[in-house]
Amino acid sequence: MVELFTPQLDTIFHALGDATRRHMLSDLASGERTVSQLAEPFSISLAAASKHIKALENAGLIRREVRGRTHFCRLEPGPLASAHEWLSHYQRFWTGRLDALEELLRREDTLKSPSPNRDDTKGDDR
Amino acid sequence: MVELFTPQLDTIFHALGDATRRHMLSDLASGERTVSQLAEPFSISLAAASKHIKALENAGLIRREVRGRTHFCRLEPGPLASAHEWLSHYQRFWTGRLDALEELLRREDTLKSPSPNRDDTKGDDR
């Protein structure tokens, strides 16, 4: 179907909406990192970093493996793929390319006939 | 550089982190909508919808054109493309494929250290 599991997208996009967390992800792109390593570039407390990491973990964006007293984090690609896929749905808007489905929708729109979904024909045109 | 203009990504991803706003965007994908039309599917006040719309506008995700007393909103693809592009940096993690940028980074990496893959254990004792 067109729509993904939206509550997950909520937490994924929310996690991505913070520069610190995006930076952590980009750090994790080059390999496994411990909590302290992830926290190091920022001038925030370790507790604050821990919360960020938990947000990422909660969104499924990273996975944590505890070895001894150290927590190692690794990137988990699935949710990133989901977000990417959701955005791909709008790709036609910046590429200008239409696929079959979009062409259909667009045809209806230019014909100005009542759409299948919402027939708000009460509005005047200009 | 790998990173886009991060403050913009903050607001873009934040705007996308709400199901109501994502729904509005998907509505706008089939064409121009007024504020009331955008608000209609949800059981929230018009003022609340207005705030959502302002968040989308603020992130540059939509553009507003006022004709008479009615505000028409249209999708603005640029920021969506930015978000999509940012996520694309991580595409290799779920496709297993390397893009050009990654190949470059990786080439540098393999030149520096013998470890070919992403395990860069730097001087870690034990």
Next chain:
DNA sequence: CAGATATTCAACCGCATGGTTGAATTATTC
């Protein structure tokens, strides 16, 4: 002009967020 329509503004509420600090937990090391 009066009234209806479309939308925003302003004040408020409850709750989540991102930050802090200090104590607690768990694991390693001497």
Next chain:
DNA sequence: GAATAATTCAACCATGCGGTTGAATATCTG
């Protein structure tokens, strides 16, 4: 066993968010 290291927990604080309601601002219409 005691000290140190890695991380979380708990309490707290300021700020922002998503929601509400009621008034305000334009604009269209009769």
